[in-house]
Amino acid sequence: MSSRSVLSTLFALALFAPDSVAAEPAGVSFTTEVVPTLTKLGCNTGGCHGKAEGQNGFKLSLFGFEPQDDYEYIAKEARGRRVFAAAPAQSLLLLKATGSVPHGGGKRLDTQSDAYELLKRWVVEGARSSPANAPSLERIEVQPGSKLLQRGEKLQASVVAHFRDGSKRDVTRLAVLEAGPADLLAVDANGAVSAKQQSGSATLTARYMDAVAVARITIPFGTPVTKLPPAKTVADELVFKQLKELGLPPSELCDDATFLRRATIDICGRLPTKEEAEAFAKENGADKYEKLIDRLLASPDYADYFANKWSALLRNRRNAPNEDAKPNVAFHAWIRDGLKDNKPFDAFVRELLTATGPVDDNPRAVWYRELKDSANLAEDVAQLFLGQRVACAKCHHHPHDRWTQGDYWSLAAAFARTDVQLATALKKGDPKKNIPDTPGQPLTVALKSGTATMPHPRTNAKLFPAGLDGKPFALSDDADPREKLAEWVTATDNPYFARTLVNRYWKHFFSRGLVDPEDDMSATNPASNPELLDALAKRFVADKYDTKKLIRLICTSNVYRLSSTPNDHNANDKQHFARFYPRRLNAEVLLDAIDAVALAKTPFRGVPAGTRAVQLPDNQSDSYFLSVFGRPDGASACECERNSDANLAQALLLMNSEELLAKIGAPPPAPKTDPKAKPNPNAGPKAAPGERLTKLLADKRPHAEKLRDLYLVALSREPMKDELAILVGHIEKKGDDRAAYADILWALLNTKEFLFNH
């Protein structure tokens, strides 16, 4: 038996036989004190001794999750030089950690510290290991739990470890403590917590051995909330409730033009038309907002826009423009049609997870093609539909969550029989030798025969398909384990599924998830408003996973109608939705919006003429514009792949590119470069000139009327008096309508009001 499997067996004993425990010898415990101390000092992180190959010959298990291995490394290896009982202070472990001898990691430990005393005492006591059947850790708790702190207030937190033999002890000094966000809350190594001068919700996290615990710390703003818009939905009720508790007054409701533009962009991924803007301004009736949301959700633009979102998340991509686009177009259409028909989200996921057959009948095979193996599939399922990033547990215990390698590979086992057969090309035969052509095979998702199982990478034990709750699926011999997986994922009592989707959609509309990042819903990353998350999830389940109903609930809430203009109290709020958080139009929406204003058409390769950017089926329509504005490449299941950051290349593009200047219809710039210079073979298709400028010049109405129309198209509102004065003044001063209107188009497209959904 290898030492590794011996250790694993011992470990298994510790896990499964909690009753047969042996008391630790008196003195310092290796498992519950020494290893956590090394963890706290940072010795066993992945960048230092915790990495697979160790550091300069000294290896530790990553984050101390394998204390039995660590004992070998520390006490037995290196001919015992690391611990030296005869002269404990000369132990290499201490000399290195205190920087007394050169140490790549620098000085980690002070000789005056308690941690130093503890490690030294352990050596003095004979550097004993802990018995394998010592009481194992059940859980830890942070005291006090969730708590209100005033700005600047201090607090001593403690961490208590509960062992399976019923014993408990204070491990504050052994636990790794973290507080965040950094501008709200800080904690030192001994558990002294201090609230900073900013208000909001913060978390205090403790980690000890393989357990984590979190306390939510609320630092109230303390302004009486006297004026609230009426609560129309459960979202209103619970957001406003929290704002009252926090003393954080929300902004006013925004004006109708802003709301129309906001909702049309968020639901349909486009600007409202001039006609829509005019009609909405005139529309009366208290239910005009509900009616607007219903209209938007019923329009095909909704399906286009959300298909754009899901297509990237489901990796609908090609690696090169010359790859066959048919499967991608079909997969995109499957996504879009599902959204158009408002297919319940559980059905959508079930169809995806159980997809079988050749790509012609089963365009979802594209997702399988991109993910290829069961581990990747499991990771994407967890991230997309369960809000869990399990990837760490592929190779070791998840460092900040509960997932074990067993959890990971049991989930992956659900795909163990999935056989992704890539497309093959036609093989030419030889008619002379009577060898016929071998036809190519299409991309196919098939099911292998046999029992679905995965080996545990450490123990080699057979792992059978199971959900993240660890309960193996009941499988008959020929059942497709993916059916059971889909059943478990979409079950109404799955604690992750509904919450993940409602959180993801909440973020779509509010820029920030209730849990953020939206696909990291682990214990250590609690929701900013847990009650709201629960309520939305419950409603989503009760509504039979109806995504349109969910969007309707969110968008008809008065929270979604709050102005982005801060009041005296909420400018710094980025967590509690006391105002609308503006965000730049995303790449595709912005390009379409510019085209709508300039009356231009951006040509894309390989798609029907007139296809707008949000309608593109996959990532392979080459566009410098989309790339620079951060369109995702469909290469991960993370929404973070879409990059909404501003950068200089964007500013240059909008202010000074041939592409934009052509769209606004300005005369082509004089060639400044060498006329003989060869065109860049990588340049995208040329942008067609926009027609807006010509139309404006041909329009014989007064400037003020033409400008009014232009404003309705670009900003969904009429220009203010001051704006008209500036613009008409500019036209008159310039004395050249063509140049003046080109200037106006240029300026309008570069205003923050245009570039942002606000």
Add this chain to the structure above:
Amino acid sequence: MFSVFGSGRTRTCAGLSRRELLRVGSLSLGGLSLPGLLATKAQAANPTTAFRDKAVVMLFLVGGPPQIETFDPKENVPDNIKSCTGEVQTALAGVKFGGTFPKMGARADRLAVVRSFGSTDGGHNQLPVITGRSPMKSPMAAIVARALGAMNPKTGVPTNTVIVPEAIKPDLKLNNPTGPFQLDYAVKNYLPAGGVGRAYDGFMPSGSDTLMKNLQLQMAQADFDDRQSLLGKLDGLKRTLDKTGEVAGIDAFQRQAAEVLAKGIADAFDLSKEDPKTVAKYDTGHLFNMDDYHKGGKNYNNLVNQSRATNLLGKQMLLARRLVERGAGFVTVLDGCWDFHADGNNPSCPVGMSFLGPQLDHAVAAFLDDLKDRGLEDKVLLIITGEMGRSPAKGKNGGTGHHADITPLVLAGGGLKMGQVIGKSDKTGAKPVTKAYKPEHLLATVLHTMFDASAVRTNSALLPAEVANLVNAGQPISELF
């Protein structure tokens, strides 16, 4: 210590919250990011930032430079394998270079020579080495730009620049060689950023890529001023929007764009701004008359593929130094042409080495000395390599074939361990006999030089996800660290 939990709530994937984005600063995404602009100074002091304030200059010897005549000469071998330029003893005991490299040899204590590197491709395909075989098929330079932003926030200098001889002499009229030696080929291979996104495309001062174009004002300055003033007035009326932090960044970039357009970044590319004494030290123009080797010249002999060989390498290296000094992250210098078939289109090994060898020797020595004088030695990693090596045995005419298994690779500076020979090739220089290093090891070496791999390993949110993954998965050339 690096936090297990990352900072705040960010985890393994680059699912950055706004706050994290602000903190991560210019290491975040999409060209130059807002915080880079607002807080460059602050974050230079930020210990959680992964960028180690390094830069890379990659001198790419296009065509397939010979390993034996450069940095791995063989002794006690048949004459056709021996270095056709002889050998020189270097500053390292027992280490010899090819005969045309006395200056580099004298500085060998500042070099690390890898003798077990192979490009994996023996067909003039430069992409494996350029991209380090990254899964997103992005050049190493573009990957660095993805992490640092397309431009340096302070200076506007592009992170990823490719320097061809035309950058030194814009009026240079070189004839067109065949296939992989054409300028078009370079434009197609070195500039496109691949999977990391076109915002990170390489910038070729003499080329015509979109970013370069957008950096040159496309309208009369007066019209641009008019438009800016109009924009200022319109934005000014909607000041309430500015009250939200989310919107404020745009102003900064618009201002920066206007500045970059007004002052241009021309200075960085202008060698006339350089001290003439420094120029003279780098200059390789005196080493040979390039017209002799071009069409109509006395040494031309119809060797078409020599058409892009110039005596400008010294100044190209000087330009690279100007750029890294001004905040460029990854500068690629292209030198051609090192294809020595002796087949009518290409020179023989002795002929090719006779003019390309001394130039390389001189340009690199000048670069090393200059960096040392300026205290940039540890900041800048110089990489000298090519798309492959050459078959060890020379034919009757002194020509050699393509060879993928051993490719010359020399590194200098970057704070890495210098003064060593890493790895070993077999008796004839045909195959590695120690661990075979490949382009992916070079990529990891670059990334581990540029970024703090330990910090990234514990907090991958410090870099864009795809770059962090490469850092974490990468196996650098271990002897260098």
